[in-house]
Amino acid sequence: MNPLIRKLERFTRLSDADKRLLQQAASARIVNYDTHQDIIAEGEEPCDVNLILAGWVCRYKQLADGSRQIMSFLLPGDLCDLNIFLLSRMDHALGTLTPVTVAKISRDLLDRMLNADPRLTRALWWEVLVTAAIHREWLVNIGRRxxxxxxxxxxxxxxxxxxxxxxxxxxxxxxxxxxxxxxxxxxxxxxxxxxxxxxxxxxxxxxxxxxxxxxxxxxxxxxxxRFDPDYLHLDHEGERFEAGA
Amino acid sequence: MNPLIRKLERFTRLSDADKRLLQQAASARIVNYDTHQDIIAEGEEPCDVNLILAGWVCRYKQLADGSRQIMSFLLPGDLCDLNIFLLSRMDHALGTLTPVTVAKISRDLLDRMLNADPRLTRALWWEVLVTAAIHREWLVNIGRRxxxxxxxxxxxxxxxxxxxxxxxxxxxxxxxxxxxxxxxxxxxxxxxxxxxxxxxxxxxxxxxxxxxxxxxxxxxxxxxxRFDPDYLHLDHEGERFEAGA
DNA sequence: CGTATATTTGAGGAAACTCAAATACAGTGG
DNA sequence: CCACTGTATTTGAGTTTCCTCAAATATACG
Missing domain, CATH: 1.10.10.10 (Winged helix-like DNA-binding domain superfamily/Winged helix DNA-binding domain)
Known part of the structure; x- marks a missing residue:
């Protein structure tokens, strides 16, 4: 099963039409990468969003002195960069840690997804917010533990x-x-x-x-x-939107 | 002038109607806080978004051993927590560093803002993405410098x-x-x-x-x-949307 | 089988920490 | 205006954690 659907359904229920769209997105343009390759380099202006279908990816920045900081691990079902939707230049790179298969979702198709159903829009933005929440917990982790x-x-x-x-x-x-x-x-x-x-x-x-x-x-x-999984927001929070709908 | 408008206009042009809405939001319910108070505590389920009108605020998590990690500094014009829009529980706290004035924007009014104009929606989400970009740079800062x-x-x-x-x-x-x-x-x-x-x-x-x-x-x-301000995305990136409109 | 990559261990050093005390500063009440 | 109190900054001394460099071992791959 499409791992993105599985993940988003952790947040909210999706209509069949939503799922069809997501399925379509996941089977659009499939691209394979080797280990230790950049899917997107820092400074690029990508025009597709990458959906990971298989393999592990990381977000990272390389520093001038050769050291680097990895800022996220991305697993199958994760969307790499909804940000490109609004921020033109990538301020970090995406690199593979294993052989990786991604689906390239065009900005166009993504636009259609975002206009299709507010529930789907919410689910995709939820992804973004959870990613930010993970960044925050990593700050605590690196800064204070x-x-x-x-x-x-x-x-x-x-x-x-x-x-x-x-x-x-x-x-x-x-x-x-x-x-x-x-x-x-x-x-x-x-x-x-x-x-x-x-x-x-x-x-x-x-x-x-x-x-x-x-x-x-x-x-x-x-x-x-001292791990508290709250920040991963894994508990079907989106369901409260159902009530109103 | 409303500092939020000023900031968002750094990203995209806003219509008069947009500005009126933002102005309205900024003058809704005004609340004052003393230094060293929580605007929102960790674990709360807030129903308003806080717009900072004056003073400095920080996002932080307090650890069991008494140490804490500040994850952002928020200045006048910053929106505290668009996240509450989708994530129910706060996974961190917002505390004042100085006396602070905020405008409480109800979820309702925010909804209206998000439905009013796609340009305004984009501008507000741009805020969220820039915040995440700052988090990432802080990870590099703390992790590697x-x-x-x-x-x-x-x-x-x-x-x-x-x-x-x-x-x-x-x-x-x-x-x-x-x-x-x-x-x-x-x-x-x-x-x-x-x-x-x-x-x-x-x-x-x-x-x-x-x-x-x-x-x-x-x-x-x-x-x-080794500071490179790119990650702050301060350079009117949103203007490329004008072309299509 | 040979080469490159990854893991493991040792030894010594540097960066940042803790504890403690001294100094400066701000706000309060007399 | 001053003394008093609490907070913030500054400095010293000694310690801990984590780093670097280097070499040995293990593992993976063509």
Whole structure:
């Protein structure tokens, strides 16, 4: 099933017409990328929105001194850049972390989607707002938490986000990134991430091998990380709009 | 003049009807707050949007251990929380840094504004996207820059944002916050912020006294901070929509 | 099998933190 | 106008966390 539909339905119910539009969007122009390629570079003025169908993508900025900061991980079902709708230049880049398949949605089709049904519009903007909420929590994470909490917090987030779209089985989810990439997302050095992961592994809180993450005791990890999933807004908030409709 | 209108016109031209609506919004229910009060607490389900007319506000999250992270500074003309439009619960708080005057815009009136003119809708969403862009840059700032760059970068941002709305004269703008509050925004300790400010002061790059900041050589500070104002999207990007209209 | 990439560990150093105390400043009531 | 109180800034001293550099081991891939 189209993972975007699945995700948006977490927020609100969608009409059959909405779903048809989304389905159409997801099958428009399909493009494949290799690992470590830019889908969009910083400074570009893209004219399509990218819907991720398979693989992992990250939002990042590269600094002059060679270091980089990853600002989001994007999973199947995520829309990369509704922003291009209003902001002309990309102020960051989108790069692949794995081989990736995306559907390119033209501005035109997107326009039609936004005019079709206020519910669909709301659902798409909800996406944008949740992304911003995640950015805010990352600010807290990087700004105020210790390395141990920070790593644990990110692992919790990745796990719970995948849980929400049915991608967790037996306490296990995908995590197809390198330690260096985690470090770039956490504002830590790769070496220190490695030591921190060792600590979590030795406490029996994580088991991460072969791009696959097991959290045998999510509650304990949640407590350690002071992780509160509220900011992910995963609980069908959109339903209150149904009442009025 | 209504500072919100001034700001949105940086993005797109507005019709007289739009401006009348915005003016109406800005004069609806006026409320005053003292310093260090919450306009909205975390977890609340607000039903109004707050438009800041005077004073400084911050978005923040308080952590269990007493530390806090400030995620945005909001200045006159800023809208606090278009998010409440779609996300029910606040996942962060809004607190005043100075005495503050806000206009409470009811969801109802906002609805009317959003339905009035697609240009106005675009302008309001542009606000949201720029806020997210600032969040992303803060992630880079906190995640990857040294304390010196970090402080300098934030001062540049505050200065340039105020410049854009005509609040800079003779290289001088307002900065009515404490060093501790800067520290909470930067993910640093207050002591270290103090030492860093001393360094900037001694290099002649800043002069900050009496809640008033002077940047005698913005270019030099910009270079030191590796500050690139692109992410603030201050350059009338919305005008390309005029062509089609 | 060889090469490139990723992970792991060690050792030493730098940046930023904490605690504590001194100084400056602002607002209040007498 | 001054003393008093609370808040904000400044400085010192010692510590912790995380970083850098470097090398060893493991893993993946053509």
């Amino acid at each position: 210790s390395a141990l909490e920070r790593v644990a917090h990110l692992l919790c987030e990745i796990f719970v986000r995948q849980q929400a779209v049915g991608r967790v089985k037996d306490d296990r989810c995908e995590l197809p990134v390198t330690q260096a990439e985690l470090a770039d997302a956490l504002g830590l050095s790769a070496v220190h991430v490695n030591r921190t992961l060792r600590e979590l592994r030795q406490s029996g809180l994580i088991d991460w091998r072969d791009k696959s993450l097991v959290l045998p005791d999510l509650d304990a990890l949640t407590a350690l990380a | 040294s304390a010196l760059e970090r402080v300098a970068h934030l001062l540049c941002e505050i200065f340039v944002r105020q410049q854009a709305v005509g609040r800079v004269k003779d290289d001088r703008c307002e900065l009515p916050v404490t060093q501790a509050e800067l520290a909470d925004a930067l993910g640093l300790s207050a002591v270290h912020v103090n030492r860093t400010l001393r360094e900037l002061r001694q290099s002649g790059l800043i002069d900050w006294r009496d809640k008033s900041l002077v940047l005698p050589d913005l270019d030099a500070l910009t270079a030191l901070a």
